[in-house]
Amino acid sequence: QVQLVESGGGLVQPGGSLRLSCAASGFTFSSATMRWYRQAPGKERELVATISSTGDSTNYADSVKGRFTISRDNAKTTVYLQMNSLKPEDTDVYYCYRLGCWGQETQVTVSS
Numbered sequence: 001q002v003q004l005v006e007s008g009g010g011l012v013q014p015g016g017s018l019r020l021s022c023a024a025s026g027f028t029f030s031s032a033t034m035r036w037y038r039q040a041p042g043k044e045r046e047l048v049a050t051i052s053s054t055g056d057s058t059n060y061a062d063s064v065k066g067r068f069t070i071s072r073d074n075a076k077t078t079v080y081l082q083m084n085s086l087k088p089e090d091t092d093v094y095y096c097y098r099l100g101c102w103g104q105e106t107q108v109t110v111s112s
Contacts, residue, residue: 002026002101009094009106012086016110020081022096022103029077032099036070036081038092038108045095049081064090086110 008020020036031053039045049070050059058070069082079096088110096103 002098004096004098004101004103006094006096006103006106009108011109011111013112014086014088014110016086017082017084018086018108020083020094020096020106020108022079022081024077024079024096024098027098030074034070034072034079035097036079037095037097037102038090039095040092046092048094051079083108 003025005023006020008018010018012018033050033052035050036048037045038048046061048061048064049068051057051070051072055072060068067083067085070079071082072079081094083090091108091110093105093107095105
C-alpha cells in the first residue's frame, strides 16, 4: 500500500534551516505530483509546495516563496523540503501528500 514517511523536523532558532524528507513507497513515485502541507493547531491545512513528477515544475505558497525549496529524487523515491530563513510562524506540523494519501507528519518548531 501507499506509504509516506516524513523525517527531518525538529526545533530550530529563527533564521535557521531544516530539511524535511518524505520517503515514498507503494506507488510509481516517478509519475506522481508530490506536495507538502502544513497545519497549525486550530487552523486549516495549508498547501506549502508542489513539485511535478519530473521535478521540472514547482509552486509555493506566498508565505514561503524565496525561503523554501521543494525537490525530489526519483531514484530514491523521496521528496524534500528545504526550509531556510525560518520564522516562528513556520511552526507547524508538516505533511507529505500524494493523491489522497497523507504522511504521518513531522513537527517543525521555530523558537529562540
